[in-house]
Amino acid sequence: MEKTVSTRSMIFTLYGDYISHYGNAIWIGSLIRLLKEFGHNEQSVRAAMSRMSKQGWVQSEKKGNKSYYSLTDRGEARMDEASKRIYKLESPEWDGAWRMLIYTIPEEKRHLRDELRQELIWSGFGALSTSCWITPNPMEQQIKRLVEKYEVGSYVTFFRATHEGMSDHASLVEKCWDLDKINERYSEFIKEYSQDFIIDKHNIVKGDLSDGSCFVKRALLVHQYRKFLFIDPSLPQELLPEKWIGDSAAHLFGEYYRILEKPATRFFESVFEQG
Template identity: 45%
Template sequence: MKPRSLMFTLYGEYIQNYGGEIWIGSLIRMMSHFGISESSIRGAVLRMVQQDLLTARKIGNRSYYQLTSQGKRRIKDGVTRVYSLFNKKWDGYWRIFTYSIPETKRELRNQIRKELAWTGFGLISHSTWASPNPVEKQVMEMVKNYQLEDYTILFRANSIVSHDDMAIIHKGWDLQEISRKYDEFIRRYEEKFEELKERAWNQSLTDEEAFVERTILVHEYRKFLFLDPGFPVDLLPENWSGFKARKLFFHVHQLLSVSAIRCFETIFEPAPDCQYVPERDKAINPFIGMV
């Protein structure tokens, strides 16, 4: 696991439900369970502060970190997509995003591409991206954040004259490859689910192991956010592997959740002046309230 990616998982899965701020010592203890060194963690934290994803404050000789508004936006988008259900119907509109970023801002191009892929867009031609999802708000927040108003255009259209809908999908996404990745996830976690159920039943699964397994599960499933655009159900194949993978993800997640949260609570240490009410039920079952 890369330190930055793991930190996003920890903040989205646990820390945001406990006030959103954590002592660096607690973060180091958590991440040590995944073989990441203290120096790597501190380096990643520093880079995330420099990238305006984390903000720090000192109390005595201790440093506490919480997400910035930009970091919170990334976490919110990711958590919503991970835990929402496959039950939305297509509204019939394509969102088409085009950009022409000048050479003076060329360093932004790769970042914009990553942001668009994360949001579920597919590249259908040079500098032209499409999505069937209602992502107008997220896109306009991105444009505002990077001050790209003069270089971008976002369209919404209910028909494309030159191609039918499936042709656009095949231009922008490789559904066969995405399905293959889901099948790999299913093969891995079907076997692991049976093993974890047996260990939970005979009470040999420790809280620490549950914390590690749940975190790895979410970390692995989060990778699909960069692959799967989260199409409405009526644009997906009937036997889409993502449906089965999601159901399996839910069952493994819930099997581990209570024990994993117990372990997290023994490690987590907020700032002494932090006043918060832990959202423990939400931490145990993030699927609550998702649609």
């Protein structure tokens, strides 16, 4: 079992993959029981939920003597965006336009600038220059939410533009993103999970893999694949290199996820219903 997965990261994974599809709320007791499967104790779960609540990701509600936690609007928006990118099997089509965000955030607000930069990276933007970020994807709604969240409307300018030169699109992409490095990471993912996929598929058919084991394997698979959200800008097919293997990794993830889905869901429901 992977011991380095933080409690907070695994909670995000469970919300995105399970809880948001079951009414968005979960009894803290059920969450504690689920996370016990990954080696997280009650104290770490309660501490992580408290931090996530203060950060605006989740909110709590009392029903009798039980506490239930659900995603906030901000949390739901993040999960929706993440799900669209995680579960896509092929790169999106391109409308030919570039979205460009330029900010001039003063030094005394540099903490906002740093947080905004991290959000832009997560959303797939690439840095064309220090304060100029671009993406070929339609990110208008996400940018609106970011500007409102950090209250930086007076410091930000956003364009939908065409690239007229002086270099070609490939050179522009190369300047903003290291696709070779991302391709290497996808290659490592395929090498690591291809054999496990074959073995687990065989064991599930034979009935040699418990529902609890499938639940853990599926959650850890999603957790590992979710890391690509922080490095892969999800570029359209037209802008990807010829030997791009991101789509192959996506198909492996999708197939592995599918064979684990039914037994993993059975285990989740058996615990979730206890609340």
